[in-house]
């Protein structure tokens with residue numbers, strides 16, 4: 001069966017990972033886990049982007065060779081993904097031979113076909129964004145400075161004039177527009193599609209894809225004074241990585257490339273044009289999510305306000321971070337990461353709504369049913385569990401749409417429903433008059449919580465496993481309840 005192939009951006013190794021990187025990678029992991037649990041084979045690719053001037057400069061500042069420097073930071077990304085329970089199928093580094101040789105092959109192929117040609121580049125370059133800008137893009141400001149036009153960046157640009165290889169992007173304007181028209185699900189979410197359409201309709205210019213002044217890069221085959229432009233190199237990872245596996249035919253093309261909104265153009269315009277030029281099938285969709293600010297401010301070196309995911313997990317646990325990131329900000333929109341909001345959701349939604357519900361259910365089963373757990377329900381036996389199961393299709397469709405906060409909203413509605421039902425049924429009273437009804441209700445409650453535990457697996461794997469252990473989710477033959485410490489002890 002064709003695997004569900006999804007990717008994250010390859011993160012630059014100039015600095016250690018922060019919650020922005022964790023966000024994208026957790027989202028990809030949640031989607032991957034959802035598809036695996038639905039029985040679909042999955043291939044999740046992530047990795048690190050290690051060439052280019054920005055890394056070269058960061059390494060020099062640290063007094064290390066670019067490769068040694070990259071080894072160190074790339075390993076930090078991997079360790080963090082393990083710590084955050086992210087299960088990827090492949091991790092690619094752009095400095096690996098399996099990538100470098102294939103990038104050179106692609107370059108040669110396009111040179112031969114005429115989609116790559118030699119010319120003279122005259123314009124501007126932003127090292128921080130690793131992006132070329134034209135004279136018009138980079139018009140001087142009132143002080144005569146040329147700053148990066150990306151509003152998130154605004155760093156001074158370098159003037160560049162050098163011999164360069166170009167990619168014939170202009171040739172793909174019409175094919176791209178046709179592809180967007182014929183595949184309405186390609187540009188996601190739909191509210192970001194317009195920006196891409198306007199840009200491509202405005203005309204595409206051929207883009208420079210090699211540098212003579214940058215040494216830290218993949219040499220252009222046969223013309224080693226040039227190195228391949230870092231974006232042209234990095235984008236190709238999505239194909240070079242699976243090509244180095246035996247399963248390429250089961251993997252290609254990607255079902256979704258998940259990226260941040262600031263690199264949407266590279267993924268929605270340049271990348272599909274490169275694939276057209278290479279004669280490879282295009283991904284099914286490219287999804288651009290929004291950006292986090294922190295306590296109302298942009299995360300930046302100058303602010304020194306990068307949030308270290310480990311600082312959050314040390315205090316709240318891995319699952320709370322995963323939950324918060326996907327619940328707080330609808331996937332596709334922007335949002336703010338604040339300590340107050342994190343603590344509030346932790347205490348209210350994880351501690352109270354979910355944690356207490358589980359805890360009191362376990363207590364009541366222990367106390368009123370001597371710890372006896374229910375078997376799988378006979379039809380009609382568990383109305384609440386049945387009501388929850390009926391929501392499965394809606395939940396699945398939200399997951400398929402990458403509407404993670406919507407899916408969590410639905411799960412929390414169900415949790416709210418169960419809490420309300422416990423209060424209404426009041427088993428602590430009911431048990432005095434009708435033990436059989438108490439058992440029926442508590443069994444229904446346990447079965448309902450088993451369903452919730454299953455739904456939570458993609459988002460909070462550890463919590464789901466703990467619920468499973470307490471409620472005997474795998475058991476079809478009853479068994480005994482396991483008491484355990486609170487899932488989310490209150491934080492003051």
Ligand code: MSP
Pocket residue numbers: 008009010011012013019020021023024049234235236237258259260261262263290291292293299
């Ligand atoms: N190396 C390029 C991508 C090449 S893909 C072939 C790059 N790397 S990056 O290290 O800057 O990572 C950018 C990505 O990190 C964003 O697209 C997004 O996925 C994630 N984020 C970084 N900061 C973020 C926020 N503040 N908020 C949300 N996501 C953020 O660009």
